[in-house]
Structure formats: structure tokens, C-alpha cells
Amino acid sequence: MLANFNPRLRSLLYFLSLVFFIPFSMNAQEGTVTGTVIDQTSKLPMAEVSVSLKGSTIGTTTSGDGKYSIRVPSLKGGTLVFTTIGYGNQEFAIGGKTTIDVSLSTAANNMNEVVVIGYGTASKKRMTGSVASVKAAQLENENPGTVQDLLRGNVSGISVSQSTSAKGGGDLVVRGRTSLRAGFSPLIVLDGVIYQGQLADINPNDIASIDVLKDASSAAVFGAKAASGVVLVTTKRGSSGKPTITLNSNVGFSDLAMDQPLYDGPGFVKWRTDVQNSRFANRKPFQFDDPRNLPSNISVADWLKYDNSAGDPVDVWLNRLELKPIEITNYKNNKTIDWYDLMFQRAFRQDHTVSMSGKKDDFTYYMSLGYTDNEGVIVGDRFKTFRMRVNLEGRIAKFLSVGMNMQFADRDESQVPVNWGQMINASPYGEIYDADGITLRESPNDDLGN
Structure with missing residues (x-):
């Protein structure tokens, strides 16, 4: 019985030794490296210098007094990289050291x-x-x-x-x-x-x-x-080597970064009510409000007597708001136009350029063809252009070079975009077309000049 137990006991003790001693062995290899980074010329401490462990995502930056502290998985191996804008990069092997001070010099490469x-x-x-x-x-x-x-x-x-x-x-x-x-x-x-x-x-x-x-x-x-x-x-000019053909093609869409919603029908009527209330300081109580929602102390008959009006109270109210006949008709028919959807669009954009360049003996060449077709986020806004360029240069003598730079462009800017300033003031109760459904109206609500 004891002979069967001892091997199990030995296995258990071996497992426990792995659990408890290996982490301590691994932790013993970890460590923290500290130091100070200064300018080699002025000897002043440098802030915001990037300190990273090469080949890993471990990193930190120096404080205002140039000091840093970085924890690394091993003090025996690894390399610290020090970088900042305008100074040359420096690398230092850790090599078991816990303190590494660095002085950076100005980069003169550019x-x-x-x-x-x-x-x-x-x-x-x-x-x-x-x-x-x-x-x-x-x-x-x-x-x-x-x-x-x-x-x-x-x-x-x-x-x-x-x-x-x-x-x-x-x-x-x-x-x-x-x-x-x-x-x-x-x-x-x-x-x-x-x-x-x-x-x-x-x-x-x-x-x-x-x-x-x-x-x-x-x-x-x-x-x-x-x-x-x-x-x-x-x-660009041609460079030595075999002819190089380059194709650059971009296709995408453009959308509004922020919606610019317009008044819907009820919102437009409320806006017209606010306008009339602000225009007429001596207005009667609820004179420009919907007669169907008058308070109990004001009757429709009294409301009509404000300006001795007669007839349909709704027609009287809309006329007081100075709505045009076409607007009144569409209001009663609950017919509105969403100018927002007619004004903005998801714009398709494309740009393509193909070029060829090279050098043969003392002759260099660069030629390109480009086509751009961009739509704007406002309906009707569109820009198209075809562009061509030819750059040639040849050395005909040791002291003389002859070349030609030619550029051609054909732009199409004939599109007329929607007038945003007019559209935001357009009535949702207006009409786009005349009664024939084809002819565009001069004014959506027959209010010419506004």
C-alpha cells in the first residue's frame, strides 16, 4: 500500500513545486529601468521623449524633468529605444542595468x-x-x-x-x-x-x-x-530604369457630417405663427393661433371679430399667417414636400489617373491622363475634368538640355446646384410643378421674389 502511495506523493510534490516556484523564478527576471533624458547640447532635461522596448508594445514617456520609469519583462535582454521629434533616435541594450541615462542630439538629416x-x-x-x-x-x-x-x-x-x-x-x-x-x-x-x-x-x-x-x-x-x-x-519627371506604369484610382461617397433638417408642415405653421406674433405688438389674444385650439374663454365668433372676418375659421387663420392660396389648399389636403430629401444627396466621387514614366539614355519622360467626376452633397453640384500632362527632357550635348512641359485640362462646371439659401425658406406646403406636372413653377408657393 505504501509502495503505491509514494509515487503519487512524489508527483504531487513535484506539481506543487512547479506551481509555487516557477512564478517566483519568472518574477525574478522582471524589473524596472529608470533614468533621465537630457539635451546633449544644453544639458537640460527633455520632456515627452518616447521610451519603448524594441519589438514590443511596452513604452512610456519622460516627465517634465526628463525622468522616466519603464517596467520590462527581463533585465537580462532587450533594448530601449528613445525617440522624439527633431532629435536622432538612440537605442540602448538593458544588459542587466536598472538605470540608463541618455543624452539626445539634434537630427541634422533633413x-x-x-x-x-x-x-x-x-x-x-x-x-x-x-x-x-x-x-x-x-x-x-x-x-x-x-x-x-x-x-x-x-x-x-x-x-x-x-x-x-x-x-x-x-x-x-x-x-x-x-x-x-x-x-x-x-x-x-x-x-x-x-x-x-x-x-x-x-x-x-x-x-x-x-x-x-x-x-x-x-x-x-x-x-x-x-x-x-x-x-x-x-x-514629376522620369527616372532611370525600366518604364513604370502607375494607376491611381479612388472611388467613394460623400455625406453630410451633420443633418440640416428643415421645417415640416406643423413646424412651418408654428414658425409662421411666431413670426406674426413678433410683427404685431398690438395683436389680440390668440389672434394668430389655430381657432380649433382656442382657450375656453375665447369663442370662435369673438376670434373672428378681431378683424371682422367671416367664413371658414381655418381659412381665416391661414390668411392671417399670410399663407398663399396654394399653401392653404395643400394644408387642407395634408400634402407637404420634404425639401430636405430633394436638396441633399449621397454624393458619388471618383478619380482615376494613369501615368507612365522612365528614362532611356539621356532622354526622360513622364506622361499622365486623369479623369475626375465628383458630385456634391447638394443636388445639382457636380464637377468633372479631364487632365493630361507630358513632361519630356533630353540632353543633346554636355552643355545643353532641351525639354517640354505640356498640360491640358477640360473642366465641366456647367451644373447648377440647388440654392441652399432659398430652399431653407421654402414652404413645405408649396408645389414644384404647375398643374401639368411638367413645368417648373417660378415660385413653390407663388410668392415671387421671396
Whole structure:
């Protein structure tokens, strides 16, 4: 009996040792690493520096005095990564240490970036003026629909307004408005040539980079036209290697972010009642209220005597609200129009661009075709355009290169959107068509001019 019991006892003791001792062994490997992060030049503590364990989701940030504390699963292995904007990343192996102090140095990699400055190109480290640059390749995942989309929120010192129309875009303002009456739009320079056309004619998929000259030094190159800043647009060129064909296609829908409901029938009547009550300070009690809902101390006969009216009390009431005959008829027939559904729509949007680029010996080429068809959220708002670009450049001698930049655009902006300002005031008891059901009425409620 004892011989059979001992193996079971030994197994039980072995299991208990696994349960109680292994967690203590694992916990013994965990630990906390602390330290301070400072600027290598100024020796001042740095706040909001990201501290993370490489290859994991464990991380923290430094406090206002540059200190950090991060718990890691093992002190024997692992690497801490220190990152922040404007400074070079640094990595330190933990190697059993519980304290790691770090000094970060300023990153100088972007100082060698080349920007366009109007009379050529220069590296940022040699620039003395105020220039902001954005590379279109950095924003490809945003699928910009216009040139303004490339600039909006990506370049400091330039304000780009929003446009809710199907065409999109917006106004560009560099350094704020500089005049009360004169224009404040910046000068647009496309591939070194002053551009007089619309930005909507430039396909954003053809753009390689945009540089914005924001200070007064731009006037030295472009004169008084640059008083409001300069936006330099550089389009794509062919690169060495085999021909590259690129297809960019976007399809989507656009909806209202917030509903703008209009008055329904009862709401419109209540609004007209409030209008009349505010217009006539000497009105009689309940003069503009529904005679079917008068208080017990006012009879319909007394209510009619307010202006010596006679006939159907409902007709008298609606006439006091200054409703037109067509509105009174539809009110009695309980017939209304939902102008909201007739005004707004789910807008379909599509944009397609195909391009081909390459380089053969000393000859580079870039060609593209683009088609855009956007609907607006307001019925009748639509923008269509077909755009084409050809950039060719060839070296015919060591000292001479010849090239051609050609752009073609065909815009269709003939659509007439619904007038939002008129629609919000339209009566739900109006009519769209005349009695024939085909001819549009000049006014839904026969109130011409209003």
C-alpha cells in the first residue's frame, strides 16, 4: 500500500513545486529601468521623449524633468529605444542595468534636403530665407484630390480654407491677409513658369513637391507679384530604369457630417405663427393661433371679430399667417414636400489617373491622363475634368538640355446646384410643378421674389 502511495506523493510534490516556484523564478527576471533624458547640447532635461522596448508594445514617456520609469519583462535582454521629434533616435541594450541615462542630439538629416527657391535649388542648411516644403510622396496615402489638399495642414505659415463643393479646393493665404482691398493670394509658379490658370487644372498625382516661399526675399526673384508669398509647384519627371506604369484610382461617397433638417408642415405653421406674433405688438389674444385650439374663454365668433372676418375659421387663420392660396389648399389636403430629401444627396466621387514614366539614355519622360467626376452633397453640384500632362527632357550635348512641359485640362462646371439659401425658406406646403406636372413653377408657393 505504501509502495503505491509514494509515487503519487512524489508527483504531487513535484506539481506543487512547479506551481509555487516557477512564478517566483519568472518574477525574478522582471524589473524596472529608470533614468533621465537630457539635451546633449544644453544639458537640460527633455520632456515627452518616447521610451519603448524594441519589438514590443511596452513604452512610456519622460516627465517634465526628463525622468522616466519603464517596467520590462527581463533585465537580462532587450533594448530601449528613445525617440522624439527633431532629435536622432538612440537605442540602448538593458544588459542587466536598472538605470540608463541618455543624452539626445539634434537630427541634422533633413538639413541636406533640396528645396526649390525660385532661381534654382539649394539645400536647407544653406538657406537663409523662410521656406517650407512638402513632398507629394509623403502624402500618397491621404489620396489628395486637389493641390490644396497637399498643402492643408502640412505646411506651416500657410492657411488653406475648406470648400464643400464638388470641385473642392480652397483659398491659399501665406502669412495672413496683407490687404483690405487688394488680392492676397500667393503667386503660383509651375515648373519655373508663373502659372495663371486654376489650381483645379493641376492633377495632384502629377506633383513631385511643393515649396512655399514665405518671406520678403521671394520678391527679389518674382518682384511685386510675390508680395503675398510664392507657391512653387514641381511636377514629376522620369527616372532611370525600366518604364513604370502607375494607376491611381479612388472611388467613394460623400455625406453630410451633420443633418440640416428643415421645417415640416406643423413646424412651418408654428414658425409662421411666431413670426406674426413678433410683427404685431398690438395683436389680440390668440389672434394668430389655430381657432380649433382656442382657450375656453375665447369663442370662435369673438376670434373672428378681431378683424371682422367671416367664413371658414381655418381659412381665416391661414390668411392671417399670410399663407398663399396654394399653401392653404395643400394644408387642407395634408400634402407637404420634404425639401430636405430633394436638396441633399449621397454624393458619388471618383478619380482615376494613369501615368507612365522612365528614362532611356539621356532622354526622360513622364506622361499622365486623369479623369475626375465628383458630385456634391447638394443636388445639382457636380464637377468633372479631364487632365493630361507630358513632361519630356533630353540632353543633346554636355552643355545643353532641351525639354517640354505640356498640360491640358477640360473642366465641366456647367451644373447648377440647388440654392441652399432659398430652399431653407421654402414652404413645405408649396408645389414644384404647375398643374401639368411638367413645368417648373417660378415660385413653390407663388410668392415671387421671396
